[in-house]
Amino acid sequence: MMILDVKNVTQSFDGQQIIQKINLQVAKGEIVSLLGVSGSGKTTLFNVIAGLNQPASGDVLLAGTSILNQPGQVSYMLQKDLLMPYRTVLDNVILPLLITGTSKKLARKQALPFFEEFGLTGYAKSYPDELSGGMRQRAALLRTYLFHKPVALLDEPFSALDAITKRALHRWYLEIMGKIHLSTLLITHDIDEALVLSNRIYVLAQKPSIIVDEINIPEALHQQPEFELSDEFLQLKRRIITDLNI
């Protein structure tokens, strides 16, 4: 079943088309990447899906119902973690629960058991500036998860991290997704990241941007030890580089 269905979405700014007739789907529990160069309109599309902007044309369906112009139907994690510096990590991650009317006491009680899974044990009472970059992103992901929406939009969640932290976080992310099965649409301009994390990749290119390719990555490839060093990985990478014409 397709939980998210983006149908023929076109968006223009000042008479200039940015994205054209975008069609994409996310199935339940699937991790799908939207891969494109900077300025290709990825964030523009996310803002339409999140209900923050009205598209020039097209529709966005969540479990079969239109969510156009309806913020709050999907959870959205911005590129910058936007943790509030004056709130503890625990009080940052419970924000989605407070918004929906849960009491602070109950929200804290509900959120705490996730700290271990999200690699944040012992940091509930710390402040965001006491955390490493990777931990801050894990905290931001936990907060996104606690929105308990059927789909999460992640806008370049790992792009600000150094290569080694990023790699560790990719491993952690795959592990936790294996447990929480969050249906995810992830924006990235990192080809390796898209290949490592996704069940499926949509490649966005040309001007205005259209989807030029859709790539399925069979589970068996992800299971393969050292997938990132395999011939299959390089073949897929070559295909994407050709798609992007870079």
Ligand SMILES: Nc1ncnc2c1ncn2[C@@H]1O[C@H](COP(=O)(O)OP(=O)(O)OP(=O)(O)O)[C@@H](O)[C@H]1O
């Ligand atoms: N509200 C707006 N008004 C006018 N132009 C806009 C607006 N929002 C985005 N644009 C333009 O749309 C184009 C696509 O921007 P967008 O941020 O969606 O790209 P992106 O693929 O997310 O880029 P990046 O990877 O750098 O974040 C850019 O040329 C940008 O200047």
